[in-house]
Amino acid sequence: MIDLYVAATPNGLKVKLFLEEAGLPYTTHTVSLSKGEQFQPAFLAISPNNKIPAIVDHAPLGGGAPVTMFESGAILLYLAEKLGRFIPTDIHGRAEVLQWLFWQMAGLGPMAGQIGHFNVYAPEKVPYAIERYTRETARLYGVLDRQLTDRAFIAGEFSIADIACYPWIVPHAAHGQQLADFPALERWFAAMSARPATQRTYEGVENAYAPKQSLSEDERRVLFGRGASTAR
Numbered sequence: 001m002i003d004l005y006v007a008a009t010p011n012g013l014k015v016k017l018f019l020e021e022a023g024l025p026y027t028t029h030t031v032s033l034s035k036g037e038q039f040q041p042a043f044l045a046i047s048p049n050n051k052i053p054a055i056v057d058h059a060p061l062g063g064g065a066p067v068t069m070f071e072s073g074a075i076l077l078y079l080a081e082k083l084g085r086f087i088p089t090d091i092h093g094r095a096e097v098l099q100w101l102f103w104q105m106a107g108l109g110p111m112a113g114q115i116g117h118f119n120v121y122a123p124e125k126v127p128y129a130i131e132r133y134t135r136e137t138a139r140l141y142g143v144l145d146r147q148l149t150d151r152a153f154i155a156g157e158f159s160i161a162d163i164a165c166y167p168w169i170v171p172h173a174a175h176g177q178q179l180a181d182f183p184a185l186e187r188w189f190a191a192m193s194a195r196p197a198t199q200r201t202y203e204g205v206e207n208a209y210a211p212k213q214s215l216s217e218d219e220r221r222v223l224f225g226r227g228a229s230t231a232r
């Protein structure tokens with residue numbers, strides 16, 4: 001059994017999507033980020049970076065103590081290796097998946113996260129930031145579009161690269177992007193959206209990037225106002 005610590009955000013939904021695709025039993029622990037539950041000591045013991053997602057795997061391969069993990073990319077890789085699914089075993093196929101998984105973690109996620117922040121959450125309009133991150137996100141969408149031109153899935157076969165990227169394309173409107181500008185990406189997005197596991201994952205999930213005019217000052221401080229003191 002796996003404990004999943006999650007909120008309805010792209011990084012959180014990645015792991016839920018994996019678990020739904022794999023049909024692994026899991027218990028959901030919703031972490032309210034705006035209430036600051038990610039800073040509670042019990043959660044920090046699992047996720048010292050005070051971010052979701054995190055998991056506790058009570059039945060690691062080979063037995064032994066439960067494995068706790070944070071960082072969505074590491075979690076996807078850990079689970080894929082544990083199950084022997086969604087990552088090829090041959091050197092070339094594995095390398096292909098790993099590079100796109102890391103591309104999502106280091107590029108698409110952080111850049112799209114920034115434009116999501118400046119478009120939806122920032123209390124004031126910052127034209128330079130909006131322009132910079134819209135353009136960089138468009139470039140990344142274009143990279144993915146080119147990759148998908150001649151294949152159904154990002155690394156050929158369906159893999160954790162697709163699972164990692166999909167939740168970051170869901171909020172494309174908040175990223176200032178139109179999928180019609182990226183035909184191969186749009187085709188892949190439609191195919192991914194139609195998968196039963198995707199539909200189960202997103203059932204009842206509110207768009208994390210829906211405009212939140214009602215964010216209170218306290219919530220804003222909890223979400224965006226923490227500095228080094230949280231790590232001590």
Ligand SMILES: N[C@@H](CCC(=O)N[C@@H](CS)C(=O)NCC(=O)O)C(=O)O
Nearest residue numbers: 009011033038051052053071072073
């Ligand atoms: N690189 C991390 C990023 C995780 C992350 O940014 N989580 C956000 C939600 S998507 C979070 O928990 N934010 C709460 C906070 O920063 O206090 C991962 O992929 O797991």
